[in-house]
Amino acid sequence: MNIAILGAGTIGSTLGRAWVRAGHTVTFGVRTVENPEVQALVQELGGIASVAPVAGAIASGQVVLFAIPGQAMEATIAAHAAALAGKVVIDAANRIGAATMHSFAAFTTHVPTAQVFRAFSSLGWENFARPRFGDIQADLFFCGPDGTARAQVEILISDVGLRPVWVGGPEQASLIDALTSLWFTLALGQKRGRHLAFKLLTDDV
């Protein structure tokens, strides 16, 4: 898949590395293409990753991952609404301190045709870099519209090494964010450590 990753910081670089390893083509969309850290990341990933201004990255992506600060989401979505129309979008950004951590309302307002998923938002990046705990594969709970786009997002979750668990449609975004709050409480509040993830157990798994 051609994946646009907006933001090449901790989350963008961690997921970009995993997806390049899995054979996907990644374009990082950033504000400053000349940023030495981003250039070094692209060098590290060989010819399979590139860096472009945000608009160029969105244009090249079948799937667009938002890995930028939550406070920048509304303005970025509004500025690139036309380019995002009809795209499969993954909102990994957390609007820390706001009433709602996800940005689904901004997508609905500015890009109602985008197929928006809430994924990669509920665990610290360490769990995307190391998705196994001994023999146990961590799960990633996510939500978004059912259908072809969901299958694409499941592939991208699996290619990071996590097991995708679909919780339901976009209306479940706040439930995914409740898991984020649980992660913060356990990993940071109780100081259990950031390599901490969740597992769904059922009889048929």
Ligand SMILES: NC(=O)c1ccc[n+]([C@@H]2O[C@H](COP(=O)([O-])OP(=O)(O)OC[C@H]3O[C@@H](n4cnc5c(N)ncnc54)[C@H](OP(=O)(O)O)[C@@H]3O)[C@@H](O)[C@H]2O)c1
């Ligand atoms: N870190 C985690 O463990 C984790 C886990 C799950 C979800 N998240 C969420 O993922 C998002 C990114 O987190 P991170 O830890 O990767 O942060 P980070 O390391 O600070 O990276 C943020 C990236 O966003 C870019 N950026 C900053 N302000 C921007 C703006 N106004 N418009 C466009 N791009 C902008 C930065 O590039 P510049 O060089 O241009 O500033 C940088 O590439 C956040 O919303 C966070 O809540 C983080």
